[in-house]
Amino acid sequence: MQVPSIEEVLAQDLDELRRCPAGRAADDAAARAACAGCEAEVCVKIVSVADFPSEFGQFRIVGFVNNKDAKDHIAILKGELGEGEDVLVRVHSACLTGDALGSRRCDCGPQLHAALRAIEKEGRGVVVYHQEEGRGIGLVNKLRAYALQDQGYDTLDANLALGFKADEREYRIPAEMLRKLGVKSVRLMTNNPEKVEHMEAAGLRVSERVAHELPVHHHDAAYLRTKKERFGHLLALDHEGKGK
Numbered sequence: 001m002q003v004p005s006i007e008e009v010l011a012q013d014l015d016e017l018r019r020c021p022a023g024r025a026a027d028d029a030a031a032r033a034a035c036a037g038c039e040a041e042v043c044v045k046i047v048s049v050a051d052f053p054s055e056f057g058q059f060r061i062v063g064f065v066n067n068k069d070a071k072d073h074i075a076i077l078k079g080e081l082g083e084g085e086d087v088l089v090r091v092h093s094a095c096l097t098g099d100a101l102g103s104r105r106c107d108c109g110p111q112l113h114a115a116l117r118a119i120e121k122e123g124r125g126v127v128v129y130h131q132e133e134g135r136g137i138g139l140v141n142k143l144r145a146y147a148l149q150d151q152g153y154d155t156l157d158a159n160l161a162l163g164f165k166a167d168e169r170e171y172r173i174p175a176e177m178l179r180k181l182g183v184k185s186v187r188l189m190t191n192n193p194e195k196v197e198h199m200e201a202a203g204l205r206v207s208e209r210v211a212h213e214l215p216v217h218h219h220d221a222a223y224l225r226t227k228k229e230r231f232g233h234l235l236a237l238d239h240e241g242k243g244k
């Protein structure tokens with residue numbers, strides 16, 4: 001992992017960094033040197049690395065920019081990744097309502113926290129915080145989908161009714177972020193077999209899928225049933241109705 005120096009952090013122009021030099025003027029030697037050997041269509045760059053003590057453990061937090069979107073995707077990193085093989089990883093899609101506001105409409109907050117705890121316990125791993133709120137439709141559209149769900153739509157039909165695909169997420173960026181951190185293969189914490197396929201399609205080897213199921217609360221039981229029955233998530237839902 002290349003950690004930018006203080007001087008580099010101070011001098012960064014993020015708009016400039018978001019521009020991948022591929023396709024730029026051939027005489028832009030500095031740009032070409034910065035990306036020597038890179039043929040990736042998706043280009044991500046580390047712009048900051050800082051200590052990140054949290055209630056879940058002692059981590060480092062890594063800021064990225066990329067050439068595909070203007071979103072602030074970040075990674076929370078634990079320990080030394082060494083050869084980068086079999087790293088415990090969660091690619092977590094941002095969910096303001098679940099992650100920060102304690103929503104019971106979904107299981108995102110507990111999933112994020114459980115991933116951070118698991119990585120802290122293991123002493124090595126990465127959470128990629130993927131800014132793809134609402135499976136990529138954005139926060140306000142997710143709230144529109146909630147309004148439809150209150151009228152009886154499930155989470156999939158609500159997204160389709162608003163003109164979105166079932167899932168609008170783009171996984172090449174988190175795959176490239178992990179590669180930039182030196183990750184070569186992952187033990188991916190997910191119940192979503194499609195996420196495994198997306199990561200592998202993006203060129204990152206998934207050496208193991210680590211089940212990431214948490215107790216069900218009655219508010220999110222229907223949402224989790226939709227995840228299982230309509231999105232194909234591998235959930236037992238054994239604890240259904242027993243949560244508070």
Ligand SMILES: [Zn+2]
Pocket residue numbers: 095097098099106107108109
């Ligand atoms: Zn959520």
